Amino acid sequence: MASHFHAFQLFFPSLRAGGGNDIQWCFSQVKGAVDDDVAEADIISTVEFNHSGELLATGDKGGRVVIFQQEQENKTQSHSRGEYNVYSTFQSHEPEFDYLKSLEIEEKINKIRWLPQKNAAQFLLSTNDKTIKLWKISERDKRPEGYNLKEEDGRYRDPTTVTTLRVPVFRPMDLMVEASPRRIFANAHTYHINSISINSDYETYLSADDLRINLWHLEITDRSFNIVDIKPANMEELTEVITAAEFHPNSCNTFVYSSSKGTIRLCDMRASALCDRHSKLFEEPEDPSNRSFFSEIISSISDVKFSHSGRYMMTRDYLSVKIWDLNMENRPVETYQVHEYLRSKLCSLYENDCIFDKFECCWNGSDSIVMTGSYNNFFRMFDRNTKRDITLEASRENNKPRTVLKPRKVCASGKRKKDEISVDSLDFNKKILHTAWHPKENIIAVATTNNLYIFQDKMN
C-alpha cells in the first residue's frame, strides 16, 4: 500500500509537501506596524541582504532606508540564529519636482544594492526613479575629549583662561551609527530607473530605466556612459521597454536586461561601446494559437537574477519563474508555476491592475532553491533538485518562534478541501513583491505591504 501511495505522489507532485530539502521554516521576527491602515510612505519597496548576510536593508515608498543587523550568535541560544535589530535608519531620497516638465519625482526607493565590504564602513547604493546615491554607513564608538579651546559641551573657552596645554584623548562612547551620502549620481535618466547592479569589478555599476542603461564609475558622479538605448526615433513605434538589468556575478564584461515582451538580452561590453546589439537573445517560443490579449502583458519579465554560480539566470513573469542556462537561448531549462490558477482570473486582474504587479525572485545561497511572492501574503519556494515546492504565508497569526510554518494550498476550482483557500477568497491587496534570501544561511526576509517578516529554518 505504501508503494502505491508513493507512486501516486509521483503523478501528483503537488501532493508532496515540503520544498527545499525538507527545510522546516519557522517564524523568527516581524517588523513594522500592526494596524491595517497602511500609510503610503510605509509601503516597503525593496529588501536586500548584504554580502555577508549580517545586514539587511529595506527601502520604502517614503524614501527611507532601514538597516537591520544580525546580533552575534549567543552560545547559550543554540536553537536559533541571531535576531535582526535596527542598526541604522535614514532618509535616502526626498520628493522632488521637475519644474520643466511639471512632474513630481517620487522619493520611493526602487532598489538597494550593497557594495562588498572593503573597510570598517559599509556602503550601499540606493535609487529612486531618477537619482542614485552612494551611502556610507559607519560606526563611531569613541570620541575625542580634552580640547584646549572648547568645553566638553562645545562652548568655546575664553583663551585667556587657558593656562596649560593638554592632548585630547579618545574615550569610549555609546555606539553611534551614521549614514552619510558620499556620491550623488543624478540627471542621467529621462525615464524611471528600475534597476541598479554593481559590477564584479567593484568599481563600476549600471543603472537601467525603461529605455536606456548607463554605466557609472563609483567615484565619478558627473559622467556616465550610455551602453544600451532602445528608444525608437519615433515614439509611436515603441513596442517594448527594459524591465530589469543585472551584471554577471563573475564576468565583468557581461550583463543582461529583460523586456516587457518576455525576452532577455545578454550583452558583452567588449564587443562595442553601445551594446544595442545583443550577444545572446533568450526567448521561449510561443504557440501562436495560444495567443490572447493578455499574452504579452503576462510575459513581461518583472525581475531577472543571475545564480550565484553565474551559470544560470532566473526570470519572473506574471505567472511563472523560469530558469535559463546561459548556454541555451531558445528555451528555459526549468519553469515553475507560481499561481497558475490566476490564468482564469486575468480579466479581473487586468481591471484592478494587479496584472501589472512586479514580483521579484531570489536564489538561495547554493542556487538549489528559488523563491518568489504571490497574493494573499503567500510566498512560494521551488527546490530545483527534488522538484518539490511549497507555499507559505507571512502572517502575524503564525507568530510563535520555532513553530514550523504550515504549508498553504490554493484550490483552483471545484470542491475545496479543508485548510485550502479558494481563488476567490484570495486577498489581492496583500501582495508579496519583495523577498530576499541570506547569502549563506537558511534565513529569509519577506516583505508584505508594510511589514518585514524574517523566517529561519528550524535548527535541531
Added chain:
Amino acid sequence: MSAESPEPASAEEQKVVYSVIFNLLLIVFQEMEDKVISPEKAEEAKLKARYPHLGQKPGGSDFLRKRLQKGQKYFDSGDYNMAKAKMKNKQLPTAAPDKTEVTGDHIPTPQDLPQRKPSLVASKLAG
C-alpha cells in the same frame, strides 16, 4: 451453414484498419479541441465583452506610453493662463476621467491637484 472462424487479417488489411481508426480518433480530438477554449482566451472574451473599444494593440504603444509617463502632472500657471488666453470663448479642456493619462490638450486645473504629501516621519520598521 457452419460459422467460419475469421481468417487472420493480412498485414495490409491490418494497416488499413489501423489507419482508419487513427484518422477517426484525429477527427474526434480535433472536434474536442475546437470546443475547449483555453482559460486565457475565455478571459479575453470576457474583457472584450466589457470593453469593446479596447485597443487593437494590447500591451502596445498606449500601455507603454502610459508607463513611461508615470508621474503626476502638476498645475502650471503659465500653461493654464496661456491656454485660457488661446481658448477665449471656448471651454477649457476638462480633466480626462483618467487623470494620469497625459494628453496634448489637457491642462491641469487647480481642482486636479492631488493632496499635499504628509510630512516625513521615521519609518515604523525602526519602531
